[in-house]
Amino acid sequence: MTTVAxxxxxxxxxxxxxxxxxxxxAHEAAGPFGRLLPSxxxxxxxxxxxxxxxxxxxxxxxAAAETNLxxxxxxxxxxxxxxxxxxxGDVLRDxxxxxxxxxxxxxxxxxxxxxxxxxxxxxxxxxxxxxxxSNFPFAFSVAGGDTASALAAGNPVIVKAHSGHPQLSARTAxxxxxxxxxxxxxxxxxxxxxxxxxxxDALKDYRIKAAGFTGSIPGGRALMNIAMSRPDPIPFYGExxxxxxxxxxxxxxxxxxxxxxxxxxxxxxxxxxxxxVKPGMLFVPxxxxxxxxxxxxxxxAGARMLNDRxxxxxxxxxxxxxxxxxxxxxxxxxxxxxxxPSPILLATKSAHVLESPRExxxxxxxxxxxxxxxxxxxQLVPLAETFEGQLxxxxxxxxxxxxxxxxxxxxxxxxxxxxxxxxxxxxxxxxQHHGGPYPASTAAATTSVGTSAIDRFLRPVAxxxxxxxxxxxxxxxxxxxxxxxxxxxxx
Amino acid sequence: MTTVAxxxxxxxxxxxxxxxxxxxxAHEAAGPFGRLLPSxxxxxxxxxxxxxxxxxxxxxxxAAAETNLxxxxxxxxxxxxxxxxxxxGDVLRDxxxxxxxxxxxxxxxxxxxxxxxxxxxxxxxxxxxxxxxSNFPFAFSVAGGDTASALAAGNPVIVKAHSGHPQLSARTAxxxxxxxxxxxxxxxxxxxxxxxxxxxDALKDYRIKAAGFTGSIPGGRALMNIAMSRPDPIPFYGExxxxxxxxxxxxxxxxxxxxxxxxxxxxxxxxxxxxxVKPGMLFVPxxxxxxxxxxxxxxxAGARMLNDRxxxxxxxxxxxxxxxxxxxxxxxxxxxxxxxPSPILLATKSAHVLESPRExxxxxxxxxxxxxxxxxxxQLVPLAETFEGQLxxxxxxxxxxxxxxxxxxxxxxxxxxxxxxxxxxxxxxxxQHHGGPYPASTAAATTSVGTSAIDRFLRPVAxxxxxxxxxxxxxxxxxxxxxxxxxxxxx
Numbered sequence: 001m002t003t004v005a006x007x008x009x010x011x012x013x014x015x016x017x018x019x020x021x022x023x024x025x026a027h028e029a030a031g032p033f034g035r036l037l038p039s040x041x042x043x044x045x046x047x048x049x050x051x052x053x054x055x056x057x058x059x060x061x062x063a064a065a066e067t068n069l070x071x072x073x074x075x076x077x078x079x080x081x082x083x084x085x086x087x088x089g090d091v092l093r094d095x096x097x098x099x100x101x102x103x104x105x106x107x108x109x110x111x112x113x114x115x116x117x118x119x120x121x122x123x124x125x126x127x128x129x130x131x132x133x134s135n136f137p138f139a140f141s142v143a144g145g146d147t148a149s150a151l152a153a154g155n156p157v158i159v160k161a162h163s164g165h166p167q168l169s170a171r172t173a174x175x176x177x178x179x180x181x182x183x184x185x186x187x188x189x190x191x192x193x194x195x196x197x198x199x200x201d202a203l204k205d206y207r208i209k210a211a212g213f214t215g216s217i218p219g220g221r222a223l224m225n226i227a228m229s230r231p232d233p234i235p236f237y238g239e240x241x242x243x244x245x246x247x248x249x250x251x252x253x254x255x256x257x258x259x260x261x262x263x264x265x266x267x268x269x270x271x272x273x274x275x276x277v278k279p280g281m282l283f284v285p286x287x288x289x290x291x292x293x294x295x296x297x298x299x300x301a302g303a304r305m306l307n308d309r310x311x312x313x314x315x316x317x318x319x320x321x322x323x324x325x326x327x328x329x330x331x332x333x334x335x336x337x338x339x340x341p342s343p344i345l346l347a348t349k350s351a352h353v354l355e356s357p358r359e360x361x362x363x364x365x366x367x368x369x370x371x372x373x374x375x376x377x378x379q380l381v382p383l384a385e386t387f388e389g390q391l392x393x394x395x396x397x398x399x400x401x402x403x404x405x406x407x408x409x410x411x412x413x414x415x416x417x418x419x420x421x422x423x424x425x426x427x428x429x430x431x432q433h434h435g436g437p438y439p440a441s442t443a444a445a446t447t448s449v450g451t452s453a454i455d456r457f458l459r460p461v462a463x464x465x466x467x468x469x470x471x472x473x474x475x476x477x478x479x480x481x482x483x484x485x486x487x488x489x490x491x
Numbered sequence: 492m493t494t495v496a497x498x499x500x501x502x503x504x505x506x507x508x509x510x511x512x513x514x515x516x517a518h519e520a521a522g523p524f525g526r527l528l529p530s531x532x533x534x535x536x537x538x539x540x541x542x543x544x545x546x547x548x549x550x551x552x553x554a555a556a557e558t559n560l561x562x563x564x565x566x567x568x569x570x571x572x573x574x575x576x577x578x579x580g581d582v583l584r585d586x587x588x589x590x591x592x593x594x595x596x597x598x599x600x601x602x603x604x605x606x607x608x609x610x611x612x613x614x615x616x617x618x619x620x621x622x623x624x625s626n627f628p629f630a631f632s633v634a635g636g637d638t639a640s641a642l643a644a645g646n647p648v649i650v651k652a653h654s655g656h657p658q659l660s661a662r663t664a665x666x667x668x669x670x671x672x673x674x675x676x677x678x679x680x681x682x683x684x685x686x687x688x689x690x691x692d693a694l695k696d697y698r699i700k701a702a703g704f705t706g707s708i709p710g711g712r713a714l715m716n717i718a719m720s721r722p723d724p725i726p727f728y729g730e731x732x733x734x735x736x737x738x739x740x741x742x743x744x745x746x747x748x749x750x751x752x753x754x755x756x757x758x759x760x761x762x763x764x765x766x767x768v769k770p771g772m773l774f775v776p777x778x779x780x781x782x783x784x785x786x787x788x789x790x791x792a793g794a795r796m797l798n799d800r801x802x803x804x805x806x807x808x809x810x811x812x813x814x815x816x817x818x819x820x821x822x823x824x825x826x827x828x829x830x831x832p833s834p835i836l837l838a839t840k841s842a843h844v845l846e847s848p849r850e851x852x853x854x855x856x857x858x859x860x861x862x863x864x865x866x867x868x869x870q871l872v873p874l875a876e877t878f879e880g881q882l883x884x885x886x887x888x889x890x891x892x893x894x895x896x897x898x899x900x901x902x903x904x905x906x907x908x909x910x911x912x913x914x915x916x917x918x919x920x921x922x923q924h925h926g927g928p929y930p931a932s933t934a935a936a937t938t939s940v941g942t943s944a945i946d947r948f949l950r951p952v953a954x955x956x957x958x959x960x961x962x963x964x965x966x967x968x969x970x971x972x973x974x975x976x977x978x979x980x981x982x
Contacts, residue, residue: 035899079603087602096982101922110571111919113576116912120922123902125935228719232880232929237937344769389723399958407961408526411614416953419961421607428602430980431592431611432951438723444616444950445726451980452951453593459935459944461902462924466910467890470898484982489921489942491587491976491982 011166013195019202025188026127026156027207030274032186034154035125037473038098038481040184041154042089047183048151049089051175052143059172063137066165068304069382073271074138081138084145084428088152091451092359095483097152097458098122100474102487116465119475122458124154124236126209129202131223133214134164134306135274136427140206141165142172142192145428145449148213151189153457158191158208160199160434164307168195203227210457213238214276214448217439218365224442237456238442239435241363242391243280247380247406251398252420253288260396261293264369265300267422272303273367274310277392277423280363283350283383287319287374291330294345294371299333302342314341314366321364326352330371339448343367380406388446389437390414392423415440415447502657504686510693516679517618517647518698523677525615525645528964529589529972530676532645533580538674539642540576542666543569543634554628557656559795562761565629572629575636575919579643582942586974588643588949589613591965593978607956610966613949615645617700617725620693621715624705625655625797626765632656633663633683636919636940637703637728642680646950649682649699651690655798660685693711695717701948704729705767705939708854708930715933728947729933730926731975732854733882734771736899738871742889743911744779751887752784756791756862759911760834763794764858765801768883768914771854774841774874777864782821784837785862790824793833796857805832805857812855817843819861834858841865841874848877871897880928880935881905883914906938907930 015023033041042447052059060074060345091097101120101338109115128150132141139145142159153221161169173192180189201225203211211227211234213220220238227236232476268279284290305311315337321327326348333342353360360370374383384393384406393410397403397419410417415436426434432450435441441448447454468476474483484491505513520578524532543550551565558565582588585741592611600606619641631637633650633833651658664683671680685692692718702718702725704711711729720728739751753768759770775781796802806828812818817839824833841863851861865874875884875897884901888894888910901908906927917925923941926932932939937947959967965974977980 031899076603083602090980094980097976101918103918103922109918109920111574112567112919113916115920118918118920118922120924126903224724225719228716233715233933234929235934399960404961407957408522411952411954412617415951416955417957418955419957421956425604427594427600427606427609428976429594429600429605429606429609431594431609431953433611433951435789435951437950438725442724443726445946447951457934459928460906460924460938461928462907462922463902464907464909465912466898466908469890470895470910486921487589489581489585 011194014193014198019193019198022158022191022193023202023205023207024200026158026191029156029186029188030126033189035158036154038092041152042092044180044183045085045089045148045152047179048143049085051179052078052082055175059168059175062168062171064466066135066168067306069137069271077138080428085143085148085429087451088148088454092152094476095481097454098474098483100483100485102475102485104488118319118462118464119466120460120462121472121474122460125457125459126251127158127207128158128457129204129208129211130157130159131199131211131213131215132159132162132169134162134310137165137168140214142169145178145453149453150212150457151456155457156189158193158202160202161192161194164478166194175348177472181286189240196400206232210235210236212448212456213239215240217241220442232411235456236442237446237448239276239448240439240442242276242436242440243283243361243363244277244390244392244394245283245387246279246394246396247283247384248285249395249397249401249403250285250288250377251401252396253285253290253487255398257288257290257293259289261297261336261453264423265297265425267368268369270424272305272341273343274306274365275283277426279369279394279423281361281370281372283372283374283380291347291371291373295331297331299331302335302338302340303334304340310365310404311334311339311341314364317362317364318344318366318368321370322346324359327360327370341367344367345371347371347373350379353383354386361387370467381409384413387413389440391434391440392416392418392435394418394421394423396420413437415444440463494729502661502685505684505689507692510684510689512691513649513682514683514698517649517682520679520862521617522646524647524680527645529583529586530649532643533583533673535671535676536576536580536639536643538670539667540573542670543573547665553659553662554656557659558797560575560628560709561764562646568591568627568629571919572634572907575630576634576639578919578942579639579945582945585642586965586972588945589965589974591974592823593966594974595979601777601911607954609953610957610962611951611953612963612965616948618647618649618698618949620699620702621648621650622690622704622706623650623653623660625653625733625801626762628656628659629693631705634658634667636944640724640944641703644945646948647680647682649693651693652683652685657685671914674679691717695721697723698713699725701726702728703939703947706731706776708732726947727933728937728939730939731930731933732766733767733931734852734854735881735883735885736772736774736878737877737885737887738774739776739781740886740888740892740894741776741779741868743887744776744781746777746889748781748784752788754913756788758915759860760858761915761975763833765797765856766915768917770885770914771858772852772861772863774863774865775872777866782838782862786822788822790834792825793824793829793831795831796817798933801833801856805855808853808855809835809857809859812861813837815850818851818861832858836840836860837861838864839863841870844874845877852878873902875900878904880931882925882931883907883909883928885909885912885914887911900961904928906935
């Protein structure tokens, strides 16, 4: 099996011998890397950020050649990727991520048995395998969020390169490895592998202790099943699929119909619709004029998609959806099924969605979206209830809309709920949550974006009755690192 | 299939119709219960605690009849169980469990894209299925830690009763249900089911959103596989098995050999050795006199075990372990294989453990333990490295022992590491961690004991761009509940 890059260059899949070497190095590096002080790991992350920015031009050019994404978008994405590394550096210097808890001995603890001196911190889980995504060649790939959070947590990382951008992956890996070494991380802290077989073999290997994944539902589920079938199952953090419904209330359609229509078109066509948070459905009130506004919307020109496999999948799904007996074409560009697919808007009615939710709510990854007309505000709650787990759900409303119940139902369906904004553009922040009930995520309690992403690659350990000098520094009474500590239940 | 209680009474397994009714009620109760203010849920937990204590005598008598555990131990366990409910009430009133994070809008956020106003809280996952354990008929059963933490998180709970104490389970469920209703919880917030088939059917049901389990490795793994094979996999929090090795350094053996021997015997024979944290192995220095002290130890009399199935499993495992060619009997009571098995201590040497770790390190649930002689302190690290995931690992040492490396390796193997104490008696506290790498736990990042256990049954949701009046109260700027909030990355 050989991976062919669009640049014409080929990259060989990782051989079993190479894989063994990479796994052994990661295993070897786990102890020394995990024992670095958080502030020393922060310097490693900073060095990676600096190196990515230093090589920005070359990396962006490689990415543009392999992914058909524009230079401007890629430059911004690289900046975000470097920022993310540095933000995890800040997380490490702050120390809150350790969730340190100290219980002093308490002979009067009212449980009936005395409370021993118990101190809990978090330690790295061990080498992490990251399956990178095609649609964010920087932010969800070799040096992306999974890698940043797993390294921050103190784990060696092995990335399975996405076949969509192998040259960029190899070059980025070089940059990361050099930066790690220059900042004092042990060799083996980062490795890159190519090929489906190597990825699956690595996932089965006892030295891999957790995995991250961003991609399709079938691909993610297959890998999750491998992780769960190991003699020792490991956590599998997969971000799979989402259709990101948007609900426009009658009041909002009346007040801001035109700007909502424009915002929607910009959001679902951005990056040729190749975002996991692309709004795939828009619910609009019948007779509100929204349909007409959308029919007259100026759709952008078609753009080449990430790669042929993505385009073929898109065309197949689009053909199925657009030929559904209850789905009409609302507006389309010149060539929605071409090699540079023009955006296309489809339309249906709420009754049809209630009849066939699984067919009409399935994700169609690419520049399309489905507009659904509904008759009455009261239909939105039952419509919302038909959805499977989502990364996002959005309401466009006015402040006096009676939408409390809709907000509640959507919060049960999605990891992030938005008000009068668009789901594309996932900010890397402290409060961000990028996840949601299955199939949005295989681990709904965790996020793959934002500072909490580090939690996935840590594990608590409690130390009972230890003398100070044998405790990890963050658990010591003098708290030399100055980390936040919960003491006897109080922060 | 009929469950026969040792009292002679029978309890029928839950029929499919009954199960459907219980699942539907739990599903129905999820919304109203999840929307209660945390302080109102705290009152429900307090009411359960009060009710358990009010009916203490009757419950303890039932438990004693069904489990062969003594009244004193059971009275203490019930007290601990009531305490645990109230402690989760405190957790709810404190609000730290929501891990509220508020990012204010920041147009200068250095990621390259502006940061929107984003506010994250945690919501209940939905109805939780709890498989209760046999060895703690209160603390890990109907009203035990999984139930307390799942209710605290705002979820309805369905408990699959353990066949070892069906009458007690039914009676405890009555107490819990009445207390819930009296404190204003919706009907359906608690249900009890009997029988293996009902348990497995419930685990497959789409209305169940997470499961907790305490029990054996094969039983837990089988249930985990069911949870992972659902069309929508759900989190399965299983606490499976552990052998809890204890390492005695030469200095400790010399300084406190007699008290260590006595502490060990008390710990491994407590409750007829039927604790998941029973010390199943003790590593002692050759020639330190520890073996002689143990050989002369006064073992307590045999005691009836929890039930016949447990005893049969114990006898089978003990026969296998004691007939291993490299294992000798060190000391035993009158009748180690009887219906009230006398405690029995076995012995081997470290070289044999290094040769056959899986055979000699397997858990043997009951009143036995394996003493391992080692020659040199330097052997302890390689011995520690042979272990699979453990709930606990213990060192008995003196303050000047060079054991840093041993502490490090054991923290990679276990969820709780102890110094000069014994692992039995798991305190319910803020810093407690009862879990560990597989097979100690199926979810090593979580604990089933201590206040963090609530995290298992919550899921974060981020709200982006919302007006104040549509936000959950804990996310509002005025913070009417007074919960701790991380604001712009600072607590």
